Amino acid sequence: MSPLPRNTIQHFTHPKHSLTLFDSTTKYSCDGCKILGIGKRYHCAECDFDLHEYCGTCPMKLSSFLHPYHSLKLVNRKPQGERRLDRFCNVCCDSIEGLFYRCEVCEFDVHPLCTQLPETLRHALHQVHPLRLLGSTESGTCVICRGACNASSWRYRCIPCGFDIHIDCVTIQCEKKTTTDRGIPTYVPPSGFDGYAHGIPYYHPTNNPYYPSPFNMHHNYMPQSQHQNHGQVQTHHGGGRIGQVMFGLVKTLGTGVVSNMIFGTDLSSFFAA
DSSP, rough: OOOHHHHHHHHTTTTSSSSEEEOOEEEETTTOOOEESSSSSEEEETTTTEEEEHHHHOOEEETTTTSSSSSSEEEOOOOOOOOSSSOOTTTTTTOSSSSSETTTTEEEEETGGGGGSSSSSEEGTTSOOOEEEEEEEOOOOTTTTTOETTTOOEEEEETTTTEEEEETTSSSOOOOEEETTHHHHHHOTTTTTTGGGGTTOOOOOSSSTTTTTTSTTTOOOOOOOGOBGBBOOOOOOOTTTHHHHHHHHHEEEHHHHHHOOOOHHHOGGGGGO
């Protein structure tokens, strides 16, 4: 068999045809992990089949800081009718409908995209220490939206200072307050924060623990009409809000790792045409 052309792959999720790297400004649904995407994807024009760029190249086995105890195996979850058990990503809590990584020993599951979140980053509100992506830690409050961080929720955290930011609050721009004598700008959280402006329909602007921020993807409290499965976490299947949020975050945060961004500031220049 002759080698595949450059930017072309053969993938087990679509064995009939090879997939070619394709770039477009249109949105698409990844036929691997079932999460929405935009821009580059591996594409089969004949079958209209798409894979996120990472889903097309991610390894069959993965070692990750998200689950350092065991290696993770790439699994393709195929439809099995209505009786199959629900499965959720341990990091973002969104439902798993297609490709995912799994630890068979611990039953730890994670979307391929979620494994691409950076382990550490810098933020304008806490420039003294880097923030680390952590789960299963003590409860706290997000400094951006003032919503609750449950003890089981993943967030970017400074352990010594007890400083928490929800994963998807990281990219929200804060307000420049002043500049130090050395010319270093200081920032404060955005005033009049409106969750609706960020596509968040259930944010309640109080510190009431029964209205934690929906930026916290592990929240258990929603308006009564939104409760499902006896109070379990509200899910947004595949192409839902959380899936879109995670795709955008991975693209932005991944760029931040390369560019050494300080999040919470104006990052528009990094994405200018």
